[in-house]
Amino acid sequence: MRFHYLEPRTAAEAISLLEQWGDQARVMAGGTDLMMQMRNRIVCPDQVVDITYIPGLDYIDYDDRRGLRVGALTTIRSLETSSLIRQRYPVISQAASQLGSSAIRNVATVGGNLCNAAPSADMAPALIALSARARILSRAGERTVSLESFFTGPGSTVLRTGELLIEILVPPLPPGARAVYRKHTIRGSVEPAIAGVAAMVTAGRGRVCQDIRIVLGAVAGTPLRAQNAEDALRGKPLEETLISQGAQLAAQEARPISDVRASAGYRREMVRVLTGRAIKEAMLQ
């Protein structure tokens, strides 16, 4: 693989370069996905725009009004270990801890994980369950989209040429909301998810589910809301039988493929298992 290595020092410079080079350019953040894809000739950009020299994109901030704001260049490791995240949004730390290995997490960024848009992206289901939004910068200014609508297919997002993801915003959690992310892999660590489930449950008195969001990863072209499962559970007391029914619905909503890692049927079954477990674990928190 050969490329020109560009190192803009400001977001404006990066955007200008991306506009200039269009399809011939790729953004590099941590580089853990891109280097591997270039080496395997999955992508062959002429120009690699390394955005990690741009200051002010690596931060984790919180206030009670706006909630959480995470810069796109924040490493997965930072999200895993941040005491603020562990305290206020533990599911983000939980998802981060299940991404790759520690050496990958030290370098990989949340923006990179989302923009790479693998169907199995580990940060996506949890953030979508939390109703996160993506703040995107271009020459024209800024726009914000829901993370749920950010993904358009395997490896593709709503980002247009000359646009840069700069921040993820997560609204304050409703009181009583608890979220969990569980992924299933073959050997138990390091691998991409065969199936991943994030569940956010807002429970009221008597185990009544005031709200629930269930997001499936790795079992469709993009992360997928299991809305049938949600509708079946919302407003009802979450007893064992109902949770099982919800898990079954989620499994039916999944659209998995068979590949080298697992068959579609196995992935579907794992969605059923993980959904049940995620909901119960969220209830126990």
Place this chain on the structure above:
Amino acid sequence: MKQLITLRVNGADEEILVEPWWDLAYVLRQVLHLTGTKIGCRTGNCGSCTVLVDGKAVRSCLYPVMKARGRDILTIEGLKGEQGGLHPLQESFVQHYAVQCGYCTPGMIMAAKALLDENPHPSEEEIKKGMAGNLCRCTGYHKIVEAIQAVSGSPLPQ
């Protein structure tokens, strides 16, 4: 067009000519002739290329050399004990028979050093989780975990 860059490797400044697409593992091995760092999978999965950059474990096979400018790089060659001999981790790996073919060993030791630098007294479970990114085909991992435990001061398994 090659570029002249400076890398700080094991405490020494190295001025080298590199192509911008070269990864750190390639540069360490082929340009600096520090062949202790190994290349196994070239996809960041096996861990044999693990080095420390600014004290953090990274996959040098996926780390563009250009990103390494201005940072402190530590490879297996840079480890030594207080009196100049083997680093305690290296000594422990030898004493516990945690080395067979030796190919995973430099990556294992660098990953273990990063783990212990962050968490000096890990439990057995924390060691296993922390070392999950390093694969070994020879040892079956038990002796590697023991070697790390011995250095960390945690009790050995029964």
